[in-house]
Amino acid sequence: MTAKTTPRRILIGGKWVTCDRIIEVTDPQDNSLIDTVPAATVDDVLEAIEKARSGVRIAAEMPVHQRISVLNRTADIIENKKELYATTIAREGSKTIREARKEVARCIQTLRVSAEEARRINGETIAFDQMPGNDKRIGYYYYFPIGIVSAITPFNDPLNLVAHKVGPAIASGNAIIVKPATVTPLSALLLVEAFIEAGLPPEVLSIVTGYGSEIGDALVTHPDIRKISFTGGLAAGTEISRKAGPKRMSMELGSNSPVIVLEDADLDQAVEASVSGAYSAAGQNCLGVQRIYVEEAVFETFRDRFVEKTLQYRVGDKMSEDTDMGPMINEKEAKRVESWVNDAVKEGASLLCGGQRNGAFYMPTVLTNLPEHCKLSQEEAFGPVVTIEKVSGLQEAIEKSNSVNYGLQAGIFTRNIHQAFHAIHDLEVGGVMINDSSDFRIDSMPFGGVKGSGVGREGVRYAIEEMTEKKVVCFNLAQPGM
Ligand code: NAP
Numbered sequence: 446m447t448a449k450t451t452p453r454r455i456l457i458g459g460k461w462v463t464c465d466r467i468i469e470v471t472d473p474q475d476n477s478l479i480d481t482v483p484a485a486t487v488d489d490v491l492e493a494i495e496k497a498r499s500g501v502r503i504a505a506e507m508p509v510h511q512r513i514s515v516l517n518r519t520a521d522i523i524e525n526k527k528e529l530y531a532t533t534i535a536r537e538g539s540k541t542i543r544e545a546r547k548e549v550a551r552c553i554q555t556l557r558v559s560a561e562e563a564r565r566i567n568g569e570t571i572a573f574d575q576m577p578g579n580d581k582r583i584g585y586y587y588y589f590p591i592g593i594v595s596a597i598t599p600f601n602d603p604l605n606l607v608a609h610k611v612g613p614a615i616a617s618g619n620a621i622i623v624k625p626a627t628v629t630p631l632s633a634l635l636l637v638e639a640f641i642e643a644g645l646p647p648e649v650l651s652i653v654t655g656y657g658s659e660i661g662d663a664l665v666t667h668p669d670i671r672k673i674s675f676t677g678g679l680a681a682g683t684e685i686s687r688k689a690g691p692k693r694m695s696m697e698l699g700s701n702s703p704v705i706v707l708e709d710a711d712l713d714q715a716v717e718a719s720v721s722g723a724y725s726a727a728g729q730n731c732l733g734v735q736r737i738y739v740e741e742a743v744f745e746t747f748r749d750r751f752v753e754k755t756l757q758y759r760v761g762d763k764m765s766e767d768t769d770m771g772p773m774i775n776e777k778e779a780k781r782v783e784s785w786v787n788d789a790v791k792e793g794a795s796l797l798c799g800g801q802r803n804g805a806f807y808m809p810t811v812l813t814n815l816p817e818h819c820k821l822s823q824e825e826a827f828g829p830v831v832t833i834e835k836v837s838g839l840q841e842a843i844e845k846s847n848s849v850n851y852g853l854q855a856g857i858f859t860r861n862i863h864q865a866f867h868a869i870h871d872l873e874v875g876g877v878m879i880n881d882s883s884d885f886r887i888d889s890m891p892f893g894g895v896k897g898s899g900v901g902r903e904g905v906r907y908a909i910e911e912m913t914e915k916k917v918v919c920f921n922l923a924q925p926g927m
Contacts, residue, residue: 453480453481453482453483453630453631453634453654454483455482455483455485455489455634455651455652455653455654456637456641456647456650456651456652457489457492457493457496457651457653458492458493458495458496458497458499458500458647458648458651459496459646459647459648460647462483462489463483464483464484464485464486464489464655466483466484466486467481467482467483467484468481468482468483468484468627468630468654468655468656469481470482470537470628470629470630470631472536472537473538473539473771473772473773473774473775473776473805474762474763474771474772474805479536479537479631480631482630482631482634482654483654483655484654484655484656484659485653485654485655485660486655486659486660487659487660487662487663489653489655489660490622490653490655490660490663490664490667491663491667493622493651493653494593494622494663494667494669494670496648496651497593497620497621497622497648497649497651497669498593498620498669499648500593500620500646500648500649500650500651501590501592501593501619501620503620503646503648503649504590504614504615504618504619504620504646504649505589505590505618505619506618507618507646507649509563509564512560512563512615512616512618513560513563513564514643514644515615515640515643515644515645516556516557516559516560516563516612516615516616516643517556517557517560518642518643518644519556519636519639519640519642519643519645520553520556520557520560521643522639522642522643523549523552523553523556523636523639524553527546527549527550527553528546529635530545530549530552530604530632530635531545531546531548531549532545532764533604533631533632533635534548534549534603534604534629534632535763535764535771536631536763536764537603537628537629537630537631537632538600538601538603538628538629538632538726538774539600539601539726539727539729539763539771539772539773539774540726540763540771541763541764541765541768541769541770541771542763542764542765542766542768543766543768544725544726548602548604548605549604551605551888552604552605552608552636554888554889555605555608555609555612555888555905556608556612558612558888558889558905559608559612559613559615559616559905560616562613562616562905562906562909563615563616563617565906566588566616566617566909566913567587567588568585568586568587568588568915569585569586570583570584570585571584571585571586571917571919573919580923581921581922581923582919582920582921582922582923583919583920583922584917584918584919584920585917585918586915586916586917586918587915587916587918588617588909588913588914588915588916589618589913589914589916590617590618590619590912590913590914591617591619591671591672591693591912591913591914592619592620592669592671592672593619593620593621593622593669593670593671593672594610594614594619594620594621594622594670594671594672594673594674594912595621595622595624595664595665595667595670595672595673595674596610596611596614596621596622596623596624596674596675597624597657597661597664597665597673597674597675597676597677597685598610598623598624598625598626598633598676598677599626599676599677599678600626600628600629600729600774601726601729601730601731601774602726603625603626603629603630603631603632603633604632604633604635604636605888606676606697607623607625607632607633607636608636609676609888609903609904609905609908610623610674610676610903610908611623611636611637611640611650612905613903613905613908613909613912614674614912615640615645615649615650616905616909617909617912617913619672619912620648620649620650621649621650621651622650622651622652622653622664622670623637623650623651623652623653624652624653624654624655624657624660624661624664625652625654626677627654627655627656627657628774628775629774630654633652633654634652634654637650637652657681661681661685662688665685665688665689666688666689666690668690670692671692671693672692672693672694672695672911672912673685673689673692673693673694673695674694674695674908674911674912675694675695675696675697676697676698676731676903677697677698678698678699678825678827679698679699679825679850679851679897682696682698682899686900693911693912694900694901695893695899695900695901695902695903695908695911696899696900696901697731697892697893697894697899697901697903698731698851698853698894698897698898698899699731699825699827699851699853699897699898700731700732700733700735700825700851700852700853700854700883700894700898701735701736701823701824701825701826701849701851702722702732702733702734702735702736702851702853702854702855702856702874702882702883702884703735703736703737703738703842703845703846703855703856703872703883704719704722704734704736704737704738704855704856704857704858704882704883705737705738705739705836705839705842705843705846705855705856705857705858705859705868706719706737706738706739706740706743706747706857706858707740707743707838707839707842707857707858707859707861707864708740708741708742708743709859709860709861710743710858710859710860710880711858711860711880712743712746712747712750712858713750714858714880715747715858716747716750716751716754717754718856718858718881718882718884719734719737719751719831719856719882720751720754720755720758721882721884722734722856722882722883722884722885723735723809723829723830723831723882724755724758724769724770724809724829725884727770727771727772727773727807727828727829728773728782728809728826728827728828728829728830728831729773729774729778729827729828730884731853731898732853732854732883732884732885732886733827733883733884734831734856734882734883734884735825735826735830735831735832736822736831736832736834736845736846737751737831737832737833737834738834738836738841738842738845738846739833739834739835739836740835740836740837740838740839740842741835741836741837744833744835747833748797748811748813748833751811751831751833752797752798752811755798755799755809755811756798758770758809760806760808760809770809770829771806772804772805772806772807773805773806773807773828773829774805775805776804776805778805778827778828779802779804779805779806779807779828780802781828782802782807782826782827782828782829782830783800783802783807785819785820785821785824785826785828785830786799786800786810786812786821786830787800788819788820788821789812789815789816789819789820789821789822790812792816792818792819793814793816794812794813794814794815794816794819794821794832795812795813795814796810796811796812797811797812797813797833798810798811799811799829799830807828807829807830808829809829809831810829810830810831811830811831811832811833812830812831812832812833813832813833813834813835814834815832815834817848822849823849823850825851839864839867839868843867843868843871843872846872846873846874847871847872847873849896850896850897851894851896851897851898852872852873852874852875852894852895852896852897852898853874853875853876853883853893853894853898853899854874854875854876854877854878854883854884854885854886854894855868855872855874855876855877855878855883856877856878856879856881856882856883856884856885857872857877857878857879857880858880859879859880865879873895873896874894874895874898875891875892875893875894875895875898875899875902876890876891876892888904888905889904889905889906890904891903891904891906891907892904892907893907
């Protein structure tokens with residue numbers, strides 16, 4: 446893919462427009478220019494909101510069969526051009542081409558599941574006669590679309606996480622405005638193009654590329670925005686929640702996910718899954734394995750096998766079929782991770798492998814004996830760094846797992862069903878994976894966290910619940926005088 450001479454445009458209420466300022470989208474691997482996109486202004490956002498007001502009615506009046514057709518046609522279009530989508534994801538972000546292809550396949554699934562779920566947005570009848578005096582009342586509730594959804598997305602899954610917002614919004618009859626991450630806007634633009642090609646009325650979907658620090662407030666505070674669907678870091682999520690005022694919000698935030706390995710675990714399975722969970726997308730994965738707690742009887746064996754496997758990881762050119770891990774999203778982020786690791790080592794942690802940086806590339810890194818107060822023990826590393834600590838048993842592993850302000854998902858490796866149920870009950874997270882690492886998800890399961898990992902759930906059906914309101918209808922059948 447070479448740099449284009451004509452800058453990409455943004456879609457505002459059906460018109461593809463350019464802006465005075467542009468943003469250069471570069472490949473983090475070698476800083477080469479891939480493309481440029483408009484740096485939208487607050488006025489552009491206000492125009493998108495204005496256009497979305499007519500989109501609200503059009504979206505709500507689209508019959509369900511039409512929503513289903515548009516969603517399935519969009520999935521078909523992406524399927525037919527899947528290598529273009531994969532190349533775009535791989536070039537603008539951190540993923541290797543093999544990882545990018547998996548994201549495209551998942552995006553297609555997300556859209557097809559959205560089409561399926563569009564058929565199932567059902568209400569219920571209500572037994573009004575359960576309260577004395579209401580014997581002649583009958584009624585029901587149904588779901589109606591919430592209105593304009595503001596979707597703000599991160600860089601690490603630049604296609605599928607956008608689909609997780611647009612798919613459910615279209616399925617449930619809403620208008621939506623997408624603001625993708627500034628560093629990875631191209632995959633989102635391709636997704637929007639596919640929706641328009643598939644016949645989605647253009648007023649229903651707008652996309653504005655631009656800096657969150659400039660246009661974020663308008664997308665968050667405007668009274669016509671009825672729902673904010675945010676995926677990103679805890680800092681931005683906290684700021685958005687503070688500013689938004691009374692409107693529906695879902696916050697899909699970060700984590701530093703734990704994995705527990707008990708002495709009866711299948712260690713090959715535990716090592717294999719935890720290594721891949723730690724380093725996928727160069728560790729820039731909200732579900733990524735960051736803290737591993739291993740029962741003492743198997744600690745040394747697990748640690749040594751984990752390090753051995755880490756050292757076999759092939760780091761390099763994202764576009765090569767042989768590469769296991771590419772660069773981080775930019776050099777600044779790689780330097781941040783480097784400084785967190787260096788600080789931990791200064792505080793007494795032992796570096797078992799990795800720790801080297803070259804530009805935006807940071808080698809897969811394993812540490813142990815981490816002091817509990819250092820950043821790597823508490824915060825989200827969001828890089829290819831993992832810590833392995835010895836624990837006396839499940840109770841200590843659970844206490845350590847819960848000792849942070851995050852709780853997205855956790856993994857536990859054991860053959861003991863009682864231990865597994867103990868962990869399921871006591872781990873403070875949105876999902877517990879038994880004999881898998883924290884890094885497991887299918888796109889139709891409820892997905893989200895507790896504590897600083899977020900509020901609300903995605904997973905198409907659950908996102909639809911958060912993009913709709915219940916409306917109660919009650920018929921009074923009593924006839925006066927009878
Ligand atoms: P980020 O810095 O929080 O940015 C996310 C998005 O928010 C970007 O589009 C950003 O725009 C925008 N933004 C930033 N500040 C804003 C503000 N004040 N108002 C409105 N918009 C604002 O996150 P990131 O670095 O792109 O992504 C990494 C984070 O996302 C990690 O913490 C990761 O765990 C989390 N994540 C969570 C999930 C999940 O489902 N739970 C999934 C993936 C990622 P700019 O790009 O212009 O700054």
